[in-house]
Amino acid sequence: MKLTLKIKLLPTDEQANLLLETMKEANTVCSAISDVAWQEKIFNNFKLHHRTYHAYKATFNLSSQMLIRQIAKVADAYKLDKKTKRTFKPLGSIAYDSRIMTYKPNNIVSLWCIDGRQKINFVCHNPDYIPYIKGEADLVYKKGKFYLFQTVDVPEEDVEDVEEFVGCDFGLTDIVVTSDGVKHSADGLNKYREHRQKVRSSIQAKADTSKRSTKRNCRKLSKRLQGKERTHTQIVNHTIAKSIVQSAKEQGKGIAIEDLTGIRFTSKKRNKKFRTKLGKWNFSMLRQYIEYKALLNGVKCIAVAPAYTSQTCSSCNHIGKRTNKVFKCTNTNCKVDSIDADFNAAQNISLLGASVNTPEKSTMYCSLHSLSGLKPIPSL
Ligand SMILES: [Zn+2]
Numbered sequence: 001m002k003l004t005l006k007i008k009l010l011p012t013d014e015q016a017n018l019l020l021e022t023m024k025e026a027n028t029v030c031s032a033i034s035d036v037a038w039q040e041k042i043f044n045n046f047k048l049h050h051r052t053y054h055a056y057k058a059t060f061n062l063s064s065q066m067l068i069r070q071i072a073k074v075a076d077a078y079k080l081d082k083k084t085k086r087t088f089k090p091l092g093s094i095a096y097d098s099r100i101m102t103y104k105p106n107n108i109v110s111l112w113c114i115d116g117r118q119k120i121n122f123v124c125h126n127p128d129y130i131p132y133i134k135g136e137a138d139l140v141y142k143k144g145k146f147y148l149f150q151t152v153d154v155p156e157e158d159v160e161d162v163e164e165f166v167g168c169d170f171g172l173t174d175i176v177v178t179s180d181g182v183k184h185s186a187d188g189l190n191k192y193r194e195h196r197q198k199v200r201s202s203i204q205a206k207a208d209t210s211k212r213s214t215k216r217n218c219r220k221l222s223k224r225l226q227g228k229e230r231t232h233t234q235i236v237n238h239t240i241a242k243s244i245v246q247s248a249k250e251q252g253k254g255i256a257i258e259d260l261t262g263i264r265f266t267s268k269k270r271n272k273k274f275r276t277k278l279g280k281w282n283f284s285m286l287r288q289y290i291e292y293k294a295l296l297n298g299v300k301c302i303a304v305a306p307a308y309t310s311q312t313c314s315s316c317n318h319i320g321k322r323t324n325k326v327f328k329c330t331n332t333n334c335k336v337d338s339i340d341a342d343f344n345a346a347q348n349i350s351l352l353g354a355s356v357n358t359p360e361k362s363t364m365y366c367s368l369h370s371l372s373g374l375k376p377i378p379s380l
Contacts, residue, residue: 001156001295005129009146009224010121015314018113021145023091023139025114029060030088033074038085045075059115065099084324093140103133107149129154157298165302165357166248166257167350169309169342170283179350179361181245196229233282241289245297250261254300256353257287304352314347
């Protein structure tokens with residue numbers, strides 16, 4: 001599986017200057033090539049190479065491979081549309097491949113720079129992936145620091161066939177409740193988000209009543225806060241996904257999650273639960289993390305249709321009543337009276353996972369799906 005590894009470079013001051021100069025030179029050449037492409041309407045990589053390579057090899061301070069990469073970058077930029085002239089920011093990211101970049105032992109990477117190759121120290125928070133480095137990296141300069149966004153190709157473990165699944169119900173008060181009874185609470189998160197929301201509104205209020213220069217500063221500030229919130233969301237989702245995958249692996253189970261894709265666009269017609277669910281938390285990110293971590297660990301992951309998972313009794317399959325956090329079964333012969341609604345849903349998702357996996361073994365899948373085909377979804 002291909003992933004992107006974030007590597008932070010630790011250049012000396014001299015190396016940092018060389019990296020900056022290299023980025024500037026590469027992006028200047030890109031803008032120059034783009035001028036030619038735009039004026040002469042040459043957008044094809046091969047033709048553009050033919051037209052610009054020799055002239056720019058003589059006038060710019062770039063190695064052959066570096067120049068070839070920049071020509072390809074410009075051609076690539078015009079692929080999407082040929083009606084806008086492309087310009088390149090002086091410190092925009094530049095691509096490195098194995099001809100101009102070599103990883104050495106002890107966290108050192110050798111990068112081509114305008115003054116020759118530089119051996120630069122780096123740190124990486126996922127050192128396990130370093131042996132799987134393969135292909136290109138983007139050199140990015142952000143807030144005074146240099147990063148390599150490096151492609152890695154991590155081998156997937158063979159997925160073991162399993163009979164049981166950990167069902168995961170995505171929710172509001174708890175981000176995830178599993179059929180094992182584990183809750184990943186959203187309390188702390190909601191508080192964090194409320195606080196952030198307040199901060200954002202106060203910035204907005206200030207921006208609305210201020211002069212233009214203050215407005216601009218407010219915009220910058222709120223953009224930075226957005227970035228912070230995103231990082232926070234990523235960390236929380238990573239932690240939850242890791243815990244779910246580890247637990248499933250230890251128990252020799254697979255993972256069953258709700259397939260919420262496609263609901264976003266039709267949400268007005270759907271019931272309130274999904275609408276609010278999708279609005280409050282980045283579940284698609286969480287799902288993505290669960291899926292890729294499962295793949296890396298050889299844990300089977302199945303997405304099931306979410307219809308009726310919260311209204312069906314996980315014990316007898318009858319449709320019951322969900323009031324807030326409590327599910328009540330209406331079948332008088334059923335031993336379930338009232339249980340935690342999210343836990344009940346997680347149980348259903350777990351059973352659905354098992355029946356999707358081996359349809360002949362269970363009637364659950366059929367009964368739920370025939371139901372959802374017959375009746376409109378009742379509102380909660
Ligand atoms: Zn029941």
